[in-house]
Amino acid sequence: MPDMLMLPEIIVVVTAVAVLVADMFLTERSRARLSGPVIAGLAAAAGALLLGANRPGNMLGGQFSVDEVAWWFRLVFVLAGLLTVVLSSDMLSGRVAAPLRPVGYPGEYYAVLLLSVSGMMYLIAARDLLTLYVSLELATIPVFALAAWHRGDSRSGEAGLKYVIIGAMASAMILYGLGIFYGLTGTMSLDGIGRALRAAPTSPAMLLAATLTVAGAGFKLTIVPFHMWAADVYEGAPTPVTAYLSVASKAAGLALMFQVLLRMLGGQLAGWELTVALFAAATMTLGNVVAIVQQNIKRFMAFSAISQAGYLILGFLGPAKEAVPAMLFYFVVYLVTNMAVFACIVWYGNETGREQISEYRGLSRTNPLMALAMMVGLFSLAGIPPLSGFVGKFFLFSIASRAGCHWLVAVAGVNSTISLYYYLRIVRQMYIEPVYEGAVRLPVRQPLGLTVGILSVAVVLLGIIPCLYETIHAQTIAWLARLLS
Amino acid sequence: MGLVTWLILIPLLTAAAVVATPASRWKRIRWIAATGCGLHLLLTAWVTLLYWQAASPDLAAMKSEVLTRLYLVQRAAWFPSLGIQYFVGVDGISMAMVILTSLVIFCGVLASWHVETRAKEFFALLLILVTGVFGVFLSFDLFLFFMFYELAVLPMYLLIGIWGTGPKEYSAMKLTLMLLIGSAFLLVGFLALYHASGMHTFDLQQLAKANFSGAFQKWVFPMIFVGFGVIGALYPLHTWSPDGHSSAPTAVSMLHAGVLMKLGGYGALRIAVYLLPAGAIAWGTVFMVLTTVNILYGSFGAVMQKDLKYFTAYSSVSHCGFVLFGVAALNLVAFKGAVIQMFSHGIMTGLFFGLIGMVYGRTHTRMIPEMGGLARKMPWLAASFYIAGLASLGLPGLSGFVAETHVFFGGFFGNQWTSQAVTITLTIVATMSIVVTAVYVLRGLAKVFQGPIADPHFEHLTDADLSEKISTGVLIGTMFFVGLLPRFMIDLVEGPLMPLVNRLHAVGAAAVH
Numbered sequence: 001m002p003d004m005l006m007l008p009e010i011i012v013v014v015t016a017v018a019v020l021v022a023d024m025f026l027t028e029r030s031r032a033r034l035s036g037p038v039i040a041g042l043a044a045a046a047g048a049l050l051l052g053a054n055r056p057g058n059m060l061g062g063q064f065s066v067d068e069v070a071w072w073f074r075l076v077f078v079l080a081g082l083l084t085v086v087l088s089s090d091m092l093s094g095r096v097a098a099p100l101r102p103v104g105y106p107g108e109y110y111a112v113l114l115l116s117v118s119g120m121m122y123l124i125a126a127r128d129l130l131t132l133y134v135s136l137e138l139a140t141i142p143v144f145a146l147a148a149w150h151r152g153d154s155r156s157g158e159a160g161l162k163y164v165i166i167g168a169m170a171s172a173m174i175l176y177g178l179g180i181f182y183g184l185t186g187t188m189s190l191d192g193i194g195r196a197l198r199a200a201p202t203s204p205a206m207l208l209a210a211t212l213t214v215a216g217a218g219f220k221l222t223i224v225p226f227h228m229w230a231a232d233v234y235e236g237a238p239t240p241v242t243a244y245l246s247v248a249s250k251a252a253g254l255a256l257m258f259q260v261l262l263r264m265l266g267g268q269l270a271g272w273e274l275t276v277a278l279f280a281a282a283t284m285t286l287g288n289v290v291a292i293v294q295q296n297i298k299r300f301m302a303f304s305a306i307s308q309a310g311y312l313i314l315g316f317l318g319p320a321k322e323a324v325p326a327m328l329f330y331f332v333v334y335l336v337t338n339m340a341v342f343a344c345i346v347w348y349g350n351e352t353g354r355e356q357i358s359e360y361r362g363l364s365r366t367n368p369l370m371a372l373a374m375m376v377g378l379f380s381l382a383g384i385p386p387l388s389g390f391v392g393k394f395f396l397f398s399i400a401s402r403a404g405c406h407w408l409v410a411v412a413g414v415n416s417t418i419s420l421y422y423y424l425r426i427v428r429q430m431y432i433e434p435v436y437e438g439a440v441r442l443p444v445r446q447p448l449g450l451t452v453g454i455l456s457v458a459v460v461l462l463g464i465i466p467c468l469y470e471t472i473h474a475q476t477i478a479w480l481a482r483l484l485s
Numbered sequence: 486m487g488l489v490t491w492l493i494l495i496p497l498l499t500a501a502a503v504v505a506t507p508a509s510r511w512k513r514i515r516w517i518a519a520t521g522c523g524l525h526l527l528l529t530a531w532v533t534l535l536y537w538q539a540a541s542p543d544l545a546a547m548k549s550e551v552l553t554r555l556y557l558v559q560r561a562a563w564f565p566s567l568g569i570q571y572f573v574g575v576d577g578i579s580m581a582m583v584i585l586t587s588l589v590i591f592c593g594v595l596a597s598w599h600v601e602t603r604a605k606e607f608f609a610l611l612l613i614l615v616t617g618v619f620g621v622f623l624s625f626d627l628f629l630f631f632m633f634y635e636l637a638v639l640p641m642y643l644l645i646g647i648w649g650t651g652p653k654e655y656s657a658m659k660l661t662l663m664l665l666i667g668s669a670f671l672l673v674g675f676l677a678l679y680h681a682s683g684m685h686t687f688d689l690q691q692l693a694k695a696n697f698s699g700a701f702q703k704w705v706f707p708m709i710f711v712g713f714g715v716i717g718a719l720y721p722l723h724t725w726s727p728d729g730h731s732s733a734p735t736a737v738s739m740l741h742a743g744v745l746m747k748l749g750g751y752g753a754l755r756i757a758v759y760l761l762p763a764g765a766i767a768w769g770t771v772f773m774v775l776t777t778v779n780i781l782y783g784s785f786g787a788v789m790q791k792d793l794k795y796f797t798a799y800s801s802v803s804h805c806g807f808v809l810f811g812v813a814a815l816n817l818v819a820f821k822g823a824v825i826q827m828f829s830h831g832i833m834t835g836l837f838f839g840l841i842g843m844v845y846g847r848t849h850t851r852m853i854p855e856m857g858g859l860a861r862k863m864p865w866l867a868a869s870f871y872i873a874g875l876a877s878l879g880l881p882g883l884s885g886f887v888a889e890t891h892v893f894f895g896g897f898f899g900n901q902w903t904s905q906a907v908t909i910t911l912t913i914v915a916t917m918s919i920v921v922t923a924v925y926v927l928r929g930l931a932k933v934f935q936g937p938i939a940d941p942h943f944e945h946l947t948d949a950d951l952s953e954k955i956s957t958g959v960l961i962g963t964m965f966f967v968g969l970l971p972r973f974m975i976d977l978v979e980g981p982l983m984p985l986v987n988r989l990h991a992v993g994a995a996a997v998h
Contacts, residue, residue: 325566384639385632394628394672395567401676409676413669417662424642424658432646432654466564473566 005057005066008045008074009121012081015041016114023107031106032093035085038110042082042117049075056482058127062189065127067482068475072328073124073255076335080248081117083339085110086451087240087346095445097353103149103238113244116142120248124255128188129178132259136174139252140167140220143245147237159236166229170219174256177212180205181264193264213260220253222306223313224283234302239349242298243342246305247335254312254331262320266483273403276316280400281411284310288418297345297357300422301338304381307419308334311396311412318399320480325473326399330392332472333380333462337389340455341377343448344370351442357426362435367442371430373456378423380459383416388463395469487559488532489573492583493619495525496590500612503605511604515594518608522591529587532557536580544980553690553984555625563629568686572626576981578824581974582622582744582751585828588963589743589835590615593736595956596839599846600648600734607648611736614640618744622751627675627687631668634752637745638664638716641729641737648734660729663722667715671752674709677701678760692760693988699763706764709757710772717749718805719772720779726802727786731794735842738794742801743835747827750808754823758812759985762992765815766902772813773896773903777911779806784921793844793851796929797837800877803918804830810915811892814908817979817986819895822888824978829876829884829967836873836960840866843953844933847946853932857939862946867934869949869957874926876964879919884967887974889919902993 019038023031049071056067066074092109094102103109119138126132144167148160182188184205185196197206218226234242287307294300312334315327347370348363349355364371380389393416400408444452462468499521506514539556555574563569575583593611600607613636620633638661645657679687682695697705715722726746730738758765783803790796804826811823843866844859845851860867876883879890893916899908938944949957967974 379639385635390632390635394631397672398567398676398679401673402680406673406677409673410669413672414666417665417669420665421658421662424661427643428646428654431643469564470566 004052005059006064007052008048008078009118009125011041011045011048012078012114012118012121015045016111016118019107019114020111023111026107034106034110035089035092038085038114039082041114042078042085046075046078046082049078056479063128063131064122064125066125068479069258069324069328070124072332072472072475073251073258074121076251076331077117077120077124077248080244080251080335080339081113083343083451083455084113084240084244084248086447087243087339087343088113088238089447090350090445091238091240091346096350100349100353100355101150101153104151105149109146109149112142112145116140116146116244117248120252120255123252124259126259127190129182129190129193130188132190133175133178136252136256137171140171140249143167143241143249146241146244147233149238149241150236153236155236156238157236159233162229163233166219170216170226173212174216177209177216180209180212184209190259190263194266197265210260210265214257217253217256217260218279220256221250221309221313222253222283223279223309224286224306227283227286227306230306231299231302234305235296235299239298239342239346242301243339243346246301246342247338250305250309251331251335253309254327257313257316258324261316262324263483266320273317273405276313277400277403277405277408280310280313280317281408282310283307283313284412284415288415288422291422292418294422295356295358297355297360297426300357301341301345304419304422305338307415308338308381310415311393314396314400314408314412317403317405317408320483321477322402323399324480325469325476326392326395328472328476329469330396332468333388333392333459336455336458336462337377337380337387340373340452340459341381343452343455344374344377347444347448347452348442358429360426360429361433362439363430365435366439367444370442370444370452373452374430375427376456376459378426380463382420382423384420386460386463388459388461391463391469487557487573488528488535489557489575489623490559491528492525492532492623493573493616495521495528496612496616496619500609500616503609503612506605508603508605511601514604514608515598515600518594518612519591521612522587522594526587526591529583532575533580533584536575536577540577540980544976552980553693555690568684568688569628570626570686570688571629572688573623573629574625575623577977577979578751578755578981579622581824581828581977582747583619585747585831586615586618586622586744588959589739589831592835592839592956592960593739595952596739596842597734597736598952600736603647607644607734610640610644611740614644615740615744618740618748621748625689627678627689627692627756629687630689630752630756631671631675634671634748635665635668637748638668641733641741641745644737645729645733648737649732650734651732652728653732656725656728656732660725663725664716667712667722670708670712670715674705674712677705677708681705689756689760697761697763702761702764703767704764706757706761706768709761710753710768713749713752713757714772714809715749717746717753717809718779718783718802719749719809720775720782720802720806723779723783723802723805727795727798730798730801730838731792735838735845738838738842739835742798742838743831746801746805747808747831750805750812750823750827753809753812754820754985758815759988762985762988766989766993769813769815769900770903770907773810773908773911776806776810776813777915779803780810780915780918781921784918784925788921788925791853793841793853793929793933794838796853796925797834797841800837800922800925801830801834803922804834804877807889807892807915811895814892814896814898815900815902815986815989816895816898817982818891818898820982820985821975821978822891822893822895824982825884825967825971825974826888826892828974829888829964832960832963832967833873833876833885836869836957836964837877839953839956839960840870840873843949843957844870848940848943853929855939856933856943857936858934859938859943859946860934861938862943863948865949865954865957869961870930870934872961872964874930876968878922878926882965882968884964886968887971900989
C-alpha cells in the first residue's frame with residue numbers, strides 16, 4: 001500500500017491543523033494542556049515510522065520518495081520535534097521563574113512547530129527541485145516566528161529579525177543555485193540532474209550552482225563563515241526553540257547537503273577534499289575558541305553547536321559507503337546528547353531564571369542527578385569515552401584520516417581538547433564551586449525528569465551497544481547501491 | 486564471563502555499589518570500596534597463577550612465535566563493520582601492570598580511609614578511574630585501548646578539583662588538558678595505523694603483521710611516542726605532573742604517579758616500539774637524549790623543593806625518565822629495566838604519596854623546613870619513609886635497585902643503530918642522578934624526621950593506625966619481594982619483551998642489506 005509511505009508526514013500535518021482549530025475553542029487554562037495531544041501526535045508519527053519499517057518507495061510520480069537514509073532523517077526530525085514539545089510545555093503553561101517570561105499562545109506555537117517539522121520531513125523525501133525548495137521554506141519560515149515568540153522581549157525580536165534576514169539570504173542563494181542546476185540539465189528531478197551531471201564535464205556554471213546551494217545549506221548547518229547569525233538567535237530565542245534550532249535545523253541543513261552533494265553531485269566531489277577540510281577546520285576551531293569566553297549558556301551552546309557542525313562535515317571527505325553511516329550515527333548521537341543538555345538548561349532556567357554559566361554553581365549538591373545528566377551530556381559533546389559522542393567523533397575522524405588528512409585529525413583532536421576546557425567550566429561550576437547560600441533542592445517535574453533520564457541512558461548506551469551503528473551501516477549500503485545505479 | 490573481563494568489571498561494579506549507597510553512610514561506602522579492591526587483589530593473584538601455569542611451558546620453549554601469545558583471551562566483535570572488537574587478554578607485561586595497579590588501588594583506598602567530605606563521589610570516581618587503567622593494561626584492540634585510556638584520564642579532573650589542595654582548579658585543568666592533547670596525538674597515530682595497514686582492524690596482533698613503510702613509521706612513531714610521553718612525563722611535556730600530583734588528594738597522587746604515568750611507558754613499548762620498529766630505530770637517539778634530560782631535570786628539580794609533595798613529584802619525573810630511557814635504548818635488558826622500573830616506581834611512589842598524606846593529615850603542613858623530629862612521634866611512618874627513600878636511590882635489596890641496574894646496563898650496552906659513544910655518555914650522565922637523588926632524599930628525610938621536634942604541636946601526634954599500617958606494609962613488602970627475589974619479575978616480563986627486540990633486529994637487518 002504505497003500511500004502509507006507518507007503516513008508520518010500526514011499525522012504531523014493533521015496534528016498541526018487539529019491543534020490550531022482546537023485552540024479556537026479552548027479556554028486559556030485548557031490550552032496549557034495542549035502539549036499532551038501534540039506529544040501524542042508526534043509519538044504516533046514516530047510510531048508510524050518505526051512500525052512502517054525502513055522500506056524504500058515512491059509516491060506522487062516519484063516526487064516524494066523515501067529510502068533508508070530519508071527514514072533516519074525523518075526519525076531525527078520527529079524526535080527533535082517531540083523533545084522540543086516536551087521542553088516547551090512548562091514555558092507555555094507559565095511555570096517559569098522570573099526574569100524569564102512564559103511563552104504565550106500555545107496553540108499557535110505548537111502548530112507552527114509541527115509545520116516546521118513536516119517541512120523538514122518533506123525536505124529529505126523530495127525528489128524534484130520544486131518540492132525541495134518549497135519544503136525547505138516550510139521548514140524554515142515557521143522557525144522565524146518561533147525565534148521571535150517572546151513578544152515584547154527585544155532580544156527575542158532581534159533574534160527573529162536577524163534570522164529572517166539571514167534565512168532569506170540563504171534561501172535566495174539556494175534558489176539561485178537550484179535554478180542554475182535546472183538550466184544546466186533541463187530537468188527538475190534530482191536523480192535526473194544527478195545522471196545528467198555525471199555525464200557532463202564540470203563547467204563553471206555547475207561549480208557556481210554547487211557553491212551557492214552548499215553555501216545556503218552552510219547557513220543552516222552554521223558552517224564558518226555562514227555562522228554569524230547563530231549566537232544572537234540562539235541567545236534571544238526561547239530556550240526550547242534554541243534546542244530545536246541546534247538540532248532539527250542543523251539536521252535540515254545536513255539533509256539538504258545530502259540532497260545536493262550526494263544525490264545531485266554524487267561522485268563529483270573528487271577535487272573538493274581540501275575545501276571541505278578547510279571549512280571543517282575553520283568551523284570547529286572558531287566555534288571552540290569563541291565558546292571559551294562565553295558567559296551566557298545559550299550563546300555558549302551556540303558556539304558549541306557550531307564546532308559540532310565542523311566535526312560533522314568531516315564526513316564529506318570520505319567515500320559515501322563509510323561516511324554516510326558515520327554522519328547519520330553522529331547526528332543521532334548529537335540529537336540525543338544536545339537535547340539532554342538543553343533539557344537540563346531549560347529546566348534550570350525555568351526553575352531559577354538563571355542563564356549565566358557562573359550561576360550553575362553548586363548544582364551537584366542540590367540536584368545531583370540533574371547535574372550528573374548535564375555532565376554526561378557535556379562530556380559526550382566533548383567526545384569523552386565511553387559515551388556515544390566519543391564513538392561518533394571517532395568514526396568521523398577516521399574518515400578524515402582515511403582521506404589522508406592527518407593534519408585535520410590533529411586539528412580535530414586538539415579542538416576536542418579545547419572543547420573539553422570549556423565544557424569543564426560548567427562541570428566546575430556544578431561540582432567544585434560552593435553552593436548558593438540557602439539553596440534547596442529544585443523540583444523536577446516528572447515528564448522532564450523522565451526525558452532527561454531516558455536521554456542520558458541513551459547517551460551512554462549508544463556508544464557501548466553497537467546495534468545502532470551497525471543497523472545504519474547495513475541500511476546505508478543498500479541505499480548507496482541504489483543511488484549509484 | 487572470562488576472568489580478565491572480571492578484572493575490569495570488579496572496580497566498575499564496586500563503583501556502582503558505592504553510587505547506590507546513600508551518601509550519609511560514608512563509613513559503609515569506604516568498606517564497600519575496600520572490599521571491592523580486596524576482592525580484586527585476590528582475583529589478580531588467581532589470574533597470575535593461571536597465567537603462570539599456562540605460560541610457563543611456552544616461556545620455557547623460548548620460541549618467538551609463542552612469545553607473542555596472549556592468555557585468558559576473550560574476543561568478541563563489537564563494531565564489526567569497522568573491524569573493532571572487544572579483545573582482552575594478558576601477557577607478562579600486562580600481568581605485571583595489573584598486579585601493580587591492584588596493589589596501589591587497594592592501598593590507596595586504605596589511605597583514603599578518612600575522606601569524609603563527599604565520600605561517595607570520591608570513591609566512585611576513584612574506582613571508575615581505575616577501571617580505565619585496568620582496561621588499558623588488558624586490552625589488545627587499539628580502539629578499546631584508547632577508550633579505556635581516556636576513561637582513566639578524565640575522572641582526575643574532578644578528583645583533583647574537588648578534593649585537592651592548593652591551586653587545585655588550575656592544576657586539575659592543566660593536567661586534564663595536557664593529557665588530552667597527548668591523546669589527540671595518539672588518535673592521529675592510531676587512525677593512521679588503521680588505514681595504512683589496509684587490514685580494516687584495530688587488533689594489535691594483526692597490525693603487527695602489517696607492512697608499514699619506513700617513511701610512514703618515521704612520522705607516526707614520534708606521534709605515538711610523544712602522545713604517550715605526555716602521560717609518561719617526557720621532558721618538556723612533564724609540567725602537568727608536579728602541579729597535578731601536589732594538588733591531588735593522597736589516594737589520587739598515589740594512583741596517578743604510581744599507575745597512570747605508567748600508561749605512558751606501557752603504551753610506548755607495547756604500541757609505538759612494537760608496531761613501528763623502523764620508526765623506533767630512527768628516533769631512538771633523540772628520545773634517549775630527551776629522557777636523559779628528564780632524569781637529570783627531575784632530580785635537580787627535586788633538590789630545590791620545600792614542599793614534600795612537589796619534592797616527590799619531581800623525583801617521579803626523574804624516575805619515570807628511567808622508564809622512557811629504557812624504552813628508547815632499544816635492547817632487551819633496557820626494556821626489562823623499563824618494565825621493572827614501572828612496577829618498582831609505581832609501588833615506591835605510591836608508598837611515598839601515601840606516607841605524605843598520612844604525615845600531612847597529622848602535621849597539617851607539607852613544608853619540609855617546618856617539620857623536624859617526627860621520627861620520635863611516628864616511628865612506623867618514619868621507617869616506612871626511609872625505606873621508600875632508599876628504594877628511590879636504588880639501594881640493593883629493594884626493587885629500585887633491580888630496575889635501575891637493568892636500565893643502566895641496557896643504556897650502556899646501547900644498540901647497533903646508535904653510536905656506542907653516545908649511549909655510553911648519555912648513560913653516564915643519567916647515572917649521575919643517583920647521586921643527586923641520594924642528596925635530596927637523605928637531606929629531606931633527615932630534616933623531617935631527625936633532630937629536635939620543630940613545633941610544640943607535634944608533641945601530641947600519633948603513629949600510623951591499622952589501616953595505614955596495612956597499606957604501607959603491603960607496599961613495603963612488595964618492594965622487598967621484588968628487590969630480594971627479582972627472578973619473579975624478570976621471568977614475568979622477559980618472554981613478552983623478546984618479540985619486540987626480535988622485530989627491531991629484523992628491521993635493522995633489512996635496512997643494512
